Amino acid sequence: xxxxxxxxxxxxxxxxxxxxxxxxxxxxxxxxxxxxxxxxxxxxxxxxxxxxxxxxxxxxxxxxxxxxxxxxxxxxxxxxxxxxxxxxxxxxxxxxxxxxxxxxxxxxxxxxxxxxxxxxxxxxxxxxxxxxxxxxxxxxxxxxxxxxxxxxxxxxxxxxxxxxxxxxxxxxxxxxxxxxxxxxxxxxxxxxxxxxxxxxxxxxxxxxxxxxxxxxxxxxxxxxxxxxxxxxxxxxxxxxxxxxxxxxxxxxxxxxxxxxxxxxxxxxxxxxxxxxxxxxxxxxxxxxxxxxxxxxxxxxxxxxxxxxxxxxxxxxxxxxxxxxxxxxxxxxxxxxxxxxxxxxxxxxxxxxxxxxxxxxxxxxxxxxxxxxxxxxxxxxxxxxxxxxxxxxxxxxxxxxxxxxxxxxxx
Numbered sequence: 001x002x003x004x005x006x007x008x009x010x011x012x013x014x015x016x017x018x019x020x021x022x023x024x025x026x027x028x029x030x031x032x033x034x035x036x037x038x039x040x041x042x043x044x045x046x047x048x049x050x051x052x053x054x055x056x057x058x059x060x061x062x063x064x065x066x067x068x069x070x071x072x073x074x075x076x077x078x079x080x081x082x083x084x085x086x087x088x089x090x091x092x093x094x095x096x097x098x099x100x101x102x103x104x105x106x107x108x109x110x111x112x113x114x115x116x117x118x119x120x121x122x123x124x125x126x127x128x129x130x131x132x133x134x135x136x137x138x139x140x141x142x143x144x145x146x147x148x149x150x151x152x153x154x155x156x157x158x159x160x161x162x163x164x165x166x167x168x169x170x171x172x173x174x175x176x177x178x179x180x181x182x183x184x185x186x187x188x189x190x191x192x193x194x195x196x197x198x199x200x201x202x203x204x205x206x207x208x209x210x211x212x213x214x215x216x217x218x219x220x221x222x223x224x225x226x227x228x229x230x231x232x233x234x235x236x237x238x239x240x241x242x243x244x245x246x247x248x249x250x251x252x253x254x255x256x257x258x259x260x261x262x263x264x265x266x267x268x269x270x271x272x273x274x275x276x277x278x279x280x281x282x283x284x285x286x287x288x289x290x291x292x293x294x295x296x297x298x299x300x301x302x303x304x305x306x307x308x309x310x311x312x313x314x315x316x317x318x319x320x321x322x323x324x325x326x327x328x329x330x331x332x333x334x335x336x337x338x339x340x341x342x343x344x345x346x347x348x349x350x351x352x353x354x355x356x357x358x359x360x361x362x363x364x365x366x367x368x369x370x371x372x373x374x375x376x377x378x379x380x381x382x383x384x385x386x387x388x389x390x391x392x393x394x395x396x397x398x399x400x401x402x403x404x405x406x407x408x409x410x
Contacts, residue, residue, distance in 0.1 A: 001238055001239065001240075001248070002238075002239065002240040002241070003236060003237050003238040003240070003241070003248065003249075004035070004038035004039060004236050005237050005238050005395070006238070009038070009039070009040060010039055010121065010124050010236050010241070011040045011042055011114070011119060011121050011122070011123045011124060012040065012041050012042060012123075012124050012126060012236070013041075013042050013043035013044075013045065013110075013111065013114060013123065013124070013126070014032060014041075014043070014044050014045065014126045014128065015045040015046075015091060015107070015126070015127045015128060015129050015130075015133060015134070016028070016029065016044070016045070016046065016047060016057065016128040016229065017046075017047055017048040017049055017050065017052045017128060017129030017130065018046065018048075018052050018056045018057055018060070018128075018129075019048065019050075019051060019053060019055075019056030020048040020049060020050030020051050020052035020129070023220045023221055024220070024221060024226035024227055024228050024229065025052070025128055025129075025229055026056070026060060026216070026217075026220045027220055027221065027225070027226060027227045027230075028128060028227045028228070028229040028230045028233070029044075029057065029060045030060060030063075030213050030216065030217045031227060031230050031233060031396065031399075032233050033060065033061070033064045033084075033213065034213065034396070034399035034400065034402070034403075035233065035237065035399060036079055036084075037071070037075040037077040037078045037079075038077075038237070041079055041084065041087065042087060042114045042123070043087050043088075043089060043110050043111070043114060044057050044084065044087060044088045044089070045088075045089050045090075045091045045107040045110070045111075045133060046088075046089070046090050046091050046107070046129075047091040047092070047128075047129035047130045047131075047132065047133055048091075048129055048130070049095065049130050049157065049161060052129070053090065053093075054088055054089065054090040057088050058085060058088060060213075060216070061081055061084050061085055061088070062081075063212040063213050063216045064081060064084070064212075064213060065081035066211070066212035066213075067211040067212050067213050067403040068080070068081055070211060070402060070403050070404065070405065071402050071403065073402070073406065074402050087110075089105075089106045089107040089110050090106060090107060091105050091106075091108070091129075091130070091132065091133040092105050092107070092108075092130065092132040092133055092136065095130070095132065095160065095161060095163065095164075095306065096132050096135060096136075096161065096163045096164040096167070097163060097292040097293070097294075097308060098163055098292070098308035098310065098316060098318075099163070099167065100135050100139075100163045100164050100165075100166055100167020100170075100171075101132075101135045101136045101164070101167060102136065102292075103136070104136055104140055105132075105133055108133040108134075108136035108137040108140065109137075109140075111125070111133060111134065111137040111144070112137050112140060112141040112144055115141070115144035115147045115148060116141070116143075116144060116147075122147055122148065122149045122176075123147050123148055123149065124149045124150075124151070124236065124241065125148060125149065126151055126229075126232040126233060126236075127150060127151065127152040127153065127157075127232070128153050128157075128232065129157055130157060130160065130161040131152065131157075131161055131164040131165055131168060132161060132164045134150065134164070134168065135164035135165075135168050138168065138171075138172055138175070142172070145172055145174065145175055148175065149176050149241065149242075150175060150177045150178065151177075151178045151232040151235060151250075152177060152178065152179055152180060153180050153184050153229050153231075153232065154179050154180060154181040154276060155181050155182065155184070155276070155322050156322055158179075158320045158322075159319075159320040159321070159322050160305075162278060162318035162319065162320050163318060165278070165320075166278060166318060169259065169278075169362070173361045173362050173365075174363045174364060175364065175365070176364040176365075177362075177364065177366070178235075178244050178253055178365075178366045178367070179259065179365065179366070179367045179368075180232070180251070180368065180381075181276040181322075181367065181368055181380075182368050182378075182379045182381055182382060183231065183251040183252075183368045183369070183379075183380070183382055183384060183385060184229065184231045184232075184251070184382075184385065185228065185376065185379040185382045185385075186231070186251065186376055186381070186383060186384065186385025186386035186389075187225075187226075187228060187230055187231050187386070188225050188226050188227065188228065189376050189377070189379055189382055189386065190376040190377075190382060190383065190389075191383075191385075191388075191389030191390075192389045192390045193389075197389060197390060197393055199224040199225040199226075200223060200224045200225075202225055202393055202396075202397070203217065203218055203223045203224060203225060204223065205397075206393075206396070206397040206401075208223070210400040210401065210403045210404055211402075211403025211404060212403070213403055214400050214403055231250040231251055231385055232250060233250070234248070234249035234250040234385075234388075234392055235248055235249065235250025235251065236250070237249055237250075237392075237395075238250075238388075238391070238392070244366040247384070248388075249385070249388045249391065249392045250385065251381060251382075251385040252369060252374075252381070252384040253366035253367060253368065253369065253381070254352075254355070254366060254367065254368070254370070255365070255366050256355035256360070256362060256365050256367050257355070257360030257361065257362050257365070258355055258360025258361075258362060259277070259278070259355060259362070259365070260273060260274040260276070260277030260278065260350070260355070261273075261277060261280070262274075262277060262278075262279050262280070263279075263280045263281075263282065264279075264280075264281055264282070264345070265281075265282040265283075265284075266281060266282065266283045266284070266341065266343060267343065268281070268343040268344065268345060271343075271344075271345035271346065272345065272346045272347075272348050273346075273347060273348070274348055274349070274350050274351065275321055275322065275323055275324050275347045275348070275349065275350055276320060276321070276350065277320065277347075278318060278319075278320055279318065279319045279320070279321070279345060280316060280317070280318050280319075281298075281316065281317050281319070281343075281345075282314060282315070282316050283296075283307075283314070283315040283316070283317075283338065283341070284313055284314065284315070285313055285315050285335060285337045285338050286313060286335065286337050287313045288309060288335070290309070290311060291309055292308070293308075294306035294307060294308060295307065295308060295309045295315065295333060295334075295335060295338075296315065296317070296331055296332065296333035296335065296338050297332045297333070298317050298319065298329050298330075298331055298332075299329060299330050299331075299332060300319075300327045300328065300329040304332070305317060305319055307331075307333075315338065321347035323378075324347050324348060324349055324378075325346075325347055326344060326345075326346055326347075327344060327345050327346070327347065328342070328343070328344040329342065329343055329344065329345070330342050350368075350370055350380060351370070368380045368381035369381040369384060
């Protein structure tokens with residue numbers, strides 16, 4: 001088997017919505033830092049779709065600094081805390097407008113700088129949050145595309161950032177990308193859950209009381225494992241990153257030439273899109289002054305999503321459902337002709353056919369395996385991760401043990 005645990009060394013940038021709506025990124029960052037001696041870390045980027053900020057990454061680095069002397073007993077390649085702080089950047093805090101990009105950020109400029117370094121190895125982007133900074137970097141410096149290897153945790157991140165996703169897919173079909181919409185759920189669903197391998201039992205046995213990082217890990221998610229973004233790291237630890245279809249801790253994926261997309265014009269008549277597919281709705285309304293700012297919101301399921309004016313009386317919104325179901329919606333807008341419009345669309349189960357259409361132009365793109373044999377309940381591809389649960393959690397437990405005071409180690 002290949003991977004960082006077997007001596008391969010990778011250049012890595014992590015982008016994360018840590019501190020935002022989903023606290024599992026705190027746990028994933030603890031995991032990454034415990035294995036950081038195995039990687040050449042080049043950046044840690046705050047890429048939120050909520051309240052998360054750079055300061056949340058720095059908080060975890062502060063805990064790492066407390067354990068740093070103990071970790072150095074095992075490897076002198078653990079990066080110094082100040083070195084990690086110096087490569088931590090704030091990414092975009094606003095969602096991309098309809099065109100998919102906006103203005104450069106310190107994070108997008110850092111991605112460009114790292115990608116252009118004279119290093120023959122590719123740059124691995126482990127994307128736990130939005131794609132906004134990647135879209136901006138590709139827009140500003142398309143020459144970096146061949147240097148990148150992207151593993152993107154989609155699902156809710158794709159739901160909140162559909163414009164940047166659409167921009168990348170439409171304009172950079174040759175990007176090397178794993179679009180992981182459901183496979184990642186195998187990290188905390190299914191597999192060997194016996195004893196200390198359970199989501200709660202592991203934390204109690206192997207994280208609590210194991211240094212500053214272990215105690216900090218325990219404070220999140222009620223002391224249970226989620227860590228939905230960690231399969232991107234595990235994919236580099238044990239497996240062959242250049243061959244996503246191969247077996248490995250981070251899951252196995254299928255190569256695709258297209259991903260589901262559906263476009264409808266109001267009024268909707270049984271609009272359908274696959275779960276995790278990109279739905280675009282077109283509305284007609286009055287001609288107004290051009291603007292890139294949102295001019296209406298679509299509310300469904302108690303959540304609101306931004307819509308935009310395209311010109312010539314046309315308005316558009318993109319939406320990505322993260323599950324199968326019916327989605328009634330209502331439009332909110334200061335524009336009277338749009339206010340209060342209602343409709344419904346349906347998210348249907350995923351099908352392999354939508355990923356291999358004759359018109360697809362994606363050349364280095366992989367996504368979840370859709371076969372029943374690889375599914376954990378409704379989560380397609382999840383068994384390609386959880387079949388390794390005993391291996392990756394036993395390894396994680398050994399990493400937590402490195403944080404113990406010397407007198408408590410064997």
